[in-house]
Amino acid sequence: MAEPVLEARGLTKRFGALVASRDVSLDLRPGEIHAVIGPNGAGKSTLIAQLCGQIAPDAGSVHLDGTDVTGWSVERRARAGIARTFQVSALATEDTVLQNAMLAALRGARPGFWRAILRDRTLRERAEAALARVGLDAPETRVAALSHGQRRQLEVAMALALAPRAFVMDEPMAGLGGEGTRALTALLDGLRGEAPILLVEHDMDAVFALADRVSVMVEGAVIATGPVAAIRADAAVRAAYLGEDA
């Protein structure tokens, strides 16, 4: 089996008496989309925050390409190739599409000489290539003028501009209508070859259309991991989470 690109080993995180992550282990393998589903409050965002470095676990570790990155900052993990997209948009809305994408590309570059880097042709080309890849052809448009769906495209482009080893996506379909969801689903489907995607998502149609594997979280713990068909058929999962659809 291929070595995991990104791996959580035994992550545990408590907020007071609440155990938000309960010995969570899962991995992301090359070429796959691994979806993480679970009811509100199950601990999905807390897991993402530990993978990306916003939250330090009380126990357990995070590994990128086999390297223990548990003590690394958010920035260092981003430079190493963990590319996160956010549930709530984190775009600079007064800047243009190209400026946002270039700033993301810059995060993936070595720090220093900001002004020179902003004029850097390589960086600009990397940003433009990422925008072209997601089909966003409006580099000089201010982000404030973009539709919700276009902002999602831009966020994916910004993750791409990091030249990621792994994407970590927090509810990318949130707030999109049917057409936007279909377009983003098609985009993500093609993206898994560039870097595997850990996909936290409430839209079950998107999850079942895209995921190679699904992990189900309930009350901080992963109660099942497997291919879509096995997860849909899993009695514990149906009882705990998919009950309304079963």
Ligand SMILES: Nc1ncnc2c1ncn2[C@@H]1O[C@H](COP(=O)(O)OP(=O)(O)OP(=O)(O)O)[C@@H](O)[C@H]1O
């Ligand atoms: N900083 C915090 N302090 C205290 N409790 C927190 C904190 N962050 C999260 N929690 C709690 O931890 C639990 C897990 O929350 P988390 O946001 O990870 O769940 P989730 O599965 O992402 O939910 P949703 O689907 O609603 O986004 C919840 O009970 C939440 O209230």
